[in-house]
Structures are given as C-alpha cells and as structure tokens.
Amino acid sequence: MAGLFDYSKEAVRVKAKKCDGDAEPEWRKFSVDPQITTYEVLRSILAKAFELRRDFSVSYRVIDDLGQETFLPLLSDWDLDAAFLGACDPCLNLLIDVTGAEEAWEPEEPPVSVIKSLKPLLRLGKPKAAQLQGLFKSQMERTLGMVQRALKPEEAPDYDPEPPEEAPVDDVCFRSFLDPLGTLEEPRAMRAAVFASGVEPSLRKVVWKHLLNVYPEGLKGKERIEYMRQRQQQYNALKDEWMKQAETPELMAITTMVRKDVLRTDRHLVFYAGNDDNKNVAALFNVLTTYAVNHPSVSYCQGMSDLASPLLVTMQDEPTAYVCFCALMRRLHNNFSFDGAAMGLKFQHLSIALRHYDPDFYLYLQQQQAGDLLFCYRWLLLELKREFAFEDALRMLEVLWASLEPDWPPPDGLQLQEAALRPSTAPSRHTAYTRLCALRRQRGLPSNKSLDELGQRAQLTTGRRPFLSLDDSDLAAVVECTSPRKVVRNLKEFQALAPTVVEPKNAKDEIFVWENPLPPSPAQQAVEDGPWWGDQVRHAFCWEG
C-alpha cells in the first residue's frame, strides 16, 4: 500500500492457497499493485476469489534466517507491508484458513450485536463501521458525562464532555509515527494520539503491543517481527514444559483455580461462548496457567482472567496474548500481592481525590459507612474493565494505557518468566516444579505457611490488626498535606502537566491524580512504604487450596 516504503515492483504476484477443514485445498493466482493494495482490499479480493462467505484468517510465507519456511499471520496493513517486502520470490504465498471460524457471518446482521463479538467489526464495511463507532462513542460520552457530573457537580456545571475531535488512530496515522524502517520514532506523540481518540479496532493488534510496552525501544519493523517470533516460540516451550510434567499438587492447585475462572470470564462474547471446550477458553486457560507456573511469586489470582481476556480477543493468537499479558502484568502484578499494599495505596489516592473534589459526597459516603470506598475494589483492580460493555472497555483500556509514559522493557527484551526461574548459564534439568521448590527454599518460607499465620504472629507481637485499615483516621494526615491537584480532562492538559508529573512510588499506573512535586510528609511516606508488616510478607507466597 502507498506508504513509507518504496516498492521496487509495480506488481506483486500472489499465490493463495485455501484450506477448509478436510476439503481439498484450492489455489488462486493473481497480481496486485503494492502501492495501492490495502489489507481490506486484499481481503475482499480473496473473499471474492474463493467465494468465501465465512470468516477466514490469512497468513503469509516467509523464509527465516535458518532457511526454514514459516507462515506469519497477516492481520493489518502493517503486516501486509512486511509481506510485500519479504515476499519470497517469485511470488507472495498466502495461506487462507477458514477452518478456524465456526460462526458464519451474515452480512445482513444488524450492528446491535457488536458487543457479542469483535470479529464482525473487522469485516464490516465503512458505513457500518461508522455507525458502530457512533454507537459506542455516544455510549462512552454518556458514561463520561455521568462520571463528570458525579465527580464535579460544582466546579463545572456547564461542562460538556468534549467529543473526540479526531477519528481513532488508523493505519495512516500510525505510520506517521514510524520512520522509513518502521521504527517507532515518536512514542509519546503516538500515545497522545491514542489518548485523544483511541485506536481503530482493526489496528489494535499492532498498536496495543506498543502501548503495553512489549517491544524494547527503537526496534525496526523487521526486528519487531523477529522479536515476536522468538517470544512466541519461547511461550510454546514454557507451555509445553508444564503440560508435559506430572500433575503435582502445586500445578493442580493452579489449574483448578484458573479453570474455575476462565469458564466464567466474558462467556457472553461469541469468542468464548458455547461449550466449555471452546478453543478460545482453552487458550485463555493456557495463557494464565503458563503465567502462574512461571511467576510463582505472583501465581494466579482472580481478576487476571479479566485482564488477559481482552488481550486474547484482540490478538486472536495465544502466544501473542501471553507476551502482551506479561507486559501488562509487569506493571500490574503488585496489585495482586498478598499483603494488599499496592491496592491499599490506590484506595488512599482515591479517597484523597474524592475528598478534594467532592467533600459533600465524601461526607455522605462516610455517613453511610462507605467511606472506605471498598465498593471500588473491582474498578481499581481491573482498571474499570468490567464497568463497561466489552467493546467500550477495549477503547477505555487503550486510552488509559496511552495516558502512561512509555516503559520499555530492557534491551534484551520482555521476560516471559520470573528472574529466578530463568535458566542459568549451566543448563539445568529442573522442571518448573523443582525450580519452584528451590525458590521457596531460597526464600526460607515453608510452603504451608499461609499469610494468615504470618499475619497472626505479627499481630501477637505488636497488637495491631493484620489487615489494611482504610479508615479515615489513617488518611487524615495524608489529606492535610496534599497539594492542589488537577484532573486531566483533555490532551492539552495532559501534555501541559506531563513535565511536572511525579509518579507515586509503587504505583506507576496511578491515573486519578497527577501530583505536583512536593516532599512527602512522614505520614505519606509511611503510606507509600507500605503497611508495617509488608517486609515480612512481601516475599511470601503460598498456593491457595
């Protein structure tokens, strides 16, 4: 497609093979002009050529450095460029797979079912897409308006939530942030654009990996493809390892918990619907189990399935979803810690913000014995994912991620397992389980020691309660010392504030309040250092039975 690349050829010959279950494969040959052929156009050519009325996936053949032939998914204009560039002579080989798509797409279906599935979005023509955008844009505006009214009744009585001025970030817009070799040159400008208006759904596969900090800084387009390929392979190896190992009590404890939750995560979506042997439910199970086995200090906790589900729905690929999940959890894993310190801090911030912006409402909640705001737990833990219809939640999440500074993984890339579990220089024959036992021994923690016992022992020695108190008395001192704050309402304010942003310790993901720099008071420092028993249990982990 017309873009940043100077194609040497005016036409690319395409050889497409269609696989449909047990049916005989079919072949088609045609030529396209790479300057003008977009991903959408290619799909419609393929649909016509094979008379496809069902959903299908496209992948393209590449020969890697070792001379091995592999097929990479072709999911966007970006992939298509890579496909044209790397097309194996004499022609571009495509593989069309219609086996993966069970549900028939009925073009006459009204767009109300948008919440049911993401897939139709990718296939809808322009008029419908516009309709859909309008649908959830107006939904979002209504929700935002309600939140604004709830939070700021006095200061902004006539505040009209500004409709996003620009269309969501699309392929052309995204390319403007890349250099000719595909390196993301302006990560902050890209984030600002997403913050302002979200991402075109078909481009989410590409943009989300950047927003989630999957890639180290400065990778070229081709390097990113190779980077992802390596990580996908690494995931498959990690997954095979626990799948092959004998069912230890630890592994069973994980799989039992995960299975219980994936069977009730977003099952109203067509993607996860139907019988419990739905292949996407199984993929979500694999992603979460692999993560838990390879991150024993975090393991599995409820809520993770809600965080991983949108990634799998968007990426449509299990290994890629795992890589994205690891990137997301790099920021969020503290929220799932046993001591609850990170979540406690979030409640502190929320309480301070509420008291500052709406003292009346704050007082009302106090009177109703709801001043601890515990009803917001899910909002904070899942970053509001469950508070919106699924499709709207995707937009909300990407905007939220875009509001954060880039936090690239180190140059050697995103780690897909905990440091202690990574193979050392000497090859080890340890399984995940034996490594886990070793890790426990290192940390000097008997495996059956529960957090409760630790907490109770601490309570006996100090006479304090082993759970987080979110009482007002604890907050009062903090509130007194706070400086004026500002809610970020639009991109300009976001940019204006950005240079002065001080990120709260332990809470890089704080989104409610941007603080002006101010030396912390002793009380605040105490809050930020976590609860008094934090050190004792910070490294504690046990398996829930």
Added chain:
Amino acid sequence: MSESYDYLFKFLVIGSAGTGKSCLLHQFIESKFKEDSSHTIGVEFGSKVVPVSGKQVKLQIWDTAGQERFKSVTRSYYRGAAGALLVYDVTRRDSFNALANWLADARSLASPNIVVLLVGNKSDLESQREVTFLEASRFAQENELMFLETSAKSGQNVVEAFSKCAKAIVTKIESGELDPDRIGSGIQYGNLKPTRNSASAATGRSCPCKV
C-alpha cells in the same frame, strides 16, 4: 416510594471461590438463576426487604470474593456484620475443608455475636456430591451453626437460608441477647422504628384498619 422496614441488618456471604455465593444472592433477589455469572472481584452488594416474625427487615448483603488472595481486603468487610451465610459446595470437599478458616475469620473480625448459617450449595448436583448432609450437620452442630442445603440453580431453600438467619437475629434482639444500639452490631433501626419490646407495638401498627 421509599421502602419501609423495622431493621436493617448487614449480612455477609462468605466461602471459598466457586461455591455459588453470587448465584445465591442473585437467586434471592431476582428469583432467577444467573447463567454466565462472573467471579466476584472485591465485593458486590444486594439488598432486599423480607418479612421476619412480623417485622420488615432489610438485608444489606455483602457478597464477597472467595479467593484467599483477597483476604487482606475482604477482612475489612467483616466489621459490623450481624449475620453471615457461610457457603460451601456439596460437590467439592476442599470447599468444605476450608470452612473452619472462614468461620474463625467471621467470628474474630465481625461481631463476636454474629449469627452464622452454614449453606451447602449445589444440592441439585446429587450425583457429584462429595459432602454428605450428615457430615455437614455434624460440623454445624459442633460449631453452633444453623444449617441448610440449597440450590441456587433450582432456588431450593435459598429464601429460607436468608430468612432463617434473619429470624435468628430478630429473636436475639427481642430476647435482649443482641443490642442493636451497640456499635458494630451490624443492626440499624429503620423508618418504622420498633422498640426492643415491640410485640404489642407491632400488632397495633400493622392493623390500623381493625381499630
């Protein structure tokens, strides 16, 4: 129209993950089984006014997350609860084995006088049963709990479970064993304002037409 009630009780629903706590609550409030129910994160709420011993009692129900990991926060929910449904799954022994821990938490963190009713849920799945009625009754007796088996799916005994627990609290109030005015009792007076010795007052109020 604002609802009228004599008392408001704070109620907890506690127990291991996946035992059907949210489905019990949904069945109680909506009289329907909730298909595709998501696992609870943190806490969710429901409330319903039920008639108990001639009183209107509003139950403010805190439906908590079952996973151990959330305990650092869910423990704060216990404060000032008047009653609790302690739920296990009759088809899962591990959920029954965990009861002692849950009970210890409830008794130490809520009011010591908290009225607890043991609920063996999923009684419709008879063929998969792992915990017998007899065994659970014994546990209930040893720990001075009331006990019912329920099915959030069929609705069997669901209303009874909440009502029975509420009734026990009303009885304790009327006998003077529980003092609603004590801080942290989990009991508030409603807009109908009963007195502690309110049997006669209630009769007089409920039948004004007969005067």
